[in-house]
Amino acid sequence: MPESFKKTSLGGLLIRIGGYILLALGGVATLAPFYFMFVFATHQRSEIFGFPPPTWFGEHFWTNYQILVQKIPFWRAYWNNLYLALMTTIPSLFFCSLAGYAFAMYEFRWRERLFGVVMATLLVPAILNLIPFYLLIYQVGWINQPKALWVPAMAGAVGIFMMRQYILSSIPKELIDAARIDGCSEFQIYWRIVLPLIRPALGTLGLITFIGSWNRFADVNVIMRTQETKTLPVVLRTLQGATDVEWGAIMAGTALLVLPLLLAFALAARQLMEGLTAGAVKS
Amino acid sequence: MRKTDSSAPAGIVTLAMRWSNFQRRYAPYIFISPFFILFLIFGLYPTLFSLYISFQSWTPSDGWGRWKFVGLENYTFTLTDPMFWRSMWNTVWLGIFSGLPQHLIAIPLAFVIHMVLGRFKTLVTAIYFLPYITSSVAIALIFNTLFATNNGVINLVIGQLNTWPVLGWFLPDENINWFLNSTIKYGIALVVVWQFTGWNTLLYLSAIQAIPKDLYEAAAVDGANRYQQFRYITLPLLRPMMFFAVSLTIIGNMQLFEQPFVLLNGGTSAATQGGQTAAMYMYRTAFEWLDMGTAASIAWVLFIFIGILTYLNNLIFGRTVRGEV
Secondary structure (H helix, E strand, O other): OOHHHOOOOHHHHHHHHHHHHHHHHHHHHHHHHHHHHHHHOOOOHHHHOOOOOOOOOOOOHHHHHHHHHHHOOHHHHHHHHHHHHHHHHHHHHHHHHHHHHHHHHOOOOOHHHHHHHHHHHHHOOHHHHHHHHHHHHHHHOOOOOOHHHHOOOOOOHHHHHHHHHHHHHHOOHHHHHHHHHOOOOHHHHHHHHHHHHOHHHHHHHHHHHHHHHHOOOHHHHHHOOOOOOOOHHHHHHHHHHOOOOOHHHHHHHHHHHHHHHHHHHHHHHHHHHHHHHHHHHHO | OHHHOOOOOHHHHHHHHHHHHHHHHHHHHHHHHHHHHHHHHHHHHHHHHHHHHOOEEOOHHHOOOOOEEOOOHHHHHHHOOHHHHHHHHHHHHHHHHOOHHHHHHHHHHHHHHHHHOOOOHHHHHHHHHHHHHOOHHHHHHHHHHHOOOOOOHHHHHHHHHHOOOOHHHHOOOOOOOOOOOOOHHHHHHHHHHHHHHHHHHHHHHHHHHOOOHHHHHHHHHOOOOHHHHHHHHHHHHHHHHHHHHHHHHHHHHHOOOHHHHHHOHHHOOOOHHHHOOHHHHHHHHHHOOOOHHHHHHHHHHHHHHHHHHHHHHHHHHHHHHHHHO
């Protein structure tokens, strides 16, 4: 905190109090929708849109849950979500750290240009690839197959960038050279020396990748055409399409979709936020 | 040990060294190859393919490979299609009104967090950041209930604020129907601002924390007050981060899809015309009307538009950033 912000000065105190009030209001506005999601998940449709709308938990969570599992293959979709997220995350950790290590620790021809290509892929708006991507998947017959979604996502540019930054800042080149003199093969150096040392960054990347896959919608909606293969966000959206929309049930499903990420975030918020901004500050 | 083992025959040593040099030389290419293989198959090839199909007419019932070359027809259709231009207008409108407030709120917010919070800095930032890690579909579904015309939470809050002095002058007296052609954009913008302000706050906070403390101290010695410190130290030094964050907002907002798609009930809402973005119009052209060629042409027009915006952002914003750093 800057020196001029001593708690003793009256002006500083007033600004502090004003700041606290502002932050509190913003915090309430940020948390309120989450709160109402959980509250509405325990109320029936008629209560949600009655006057006044419910502000405290009701007793209809099980009713909503029953509607949910009856109208959509809820747990199947939940499993699909988990499967997609894990199948994206695990290979990502391997391929991104491997590529990040190569970009950080080796001198090779066209290194900068190739890294430039990696970074440039971040600038291409993803949604514009949706149609040809769908056609490609259609062509190879992967419609309704989860691999159509996780295979292309196994080595993302964000992950490679993050791993490269972390390895550059945390692993001395001498260590790699020493391992080489000791007779380690190039892959052994990565597997036995680099990988154990970058565990914290792998944790962060794992979390980021998991969250990203967990929340995917547009491409899943296009590739997964049957109810059994859809993930939770996609299948929850289909509930909205019907008449007499069961908003209580939708909120119950939404709450169950959001909850695991809220818990994971509660445990690793600092790590996640630091990981996401580490590259941005330097560039 | 192979290299240093002097007792081994000379031939084996050179062979081992050759192998060692060989794998050292080619290892990096092998290590980065998964990215490039996947990029070629699932990134570059579809992109080029979409350029090809933007000159073709095809719908899934034609059967695979039965393309029909139509020249520039898809492009002329798109560029003279009022629905497309309406969706472009919506995209630009939303780009500004769901983009600008994010930064106008996030910069002062990050400054305040940095100034008044000590121990709770991480906790408060985490709370603001929460919407960013939440599924856009979930968020749009939640807001769909909050936007209810009668007894919706948001309308009740606005009704309350309406009784306040000054603020009340700017607010309507009646419940807002958020699902009209004329109002839906405000709702979408509200959702997007709510979702991404925390992310920008985090970005700006990390940049503010990187500003050396002695700059503020020196300014304070010279008699600069807090506003002046913000105006003449924080803001100029935030320029590079503003460039970065604004670039991300432009790319993100120009392909806005999930929030309008869910709030407009997949395009069946009566307010679809008033709220659908170009990305959503492209999506519906491809997967609702199954006109892949026209959809691909929309994608390319949008792509070129985003390219121009990014270029202008670089020209206006990027130059001053590079000049100062």
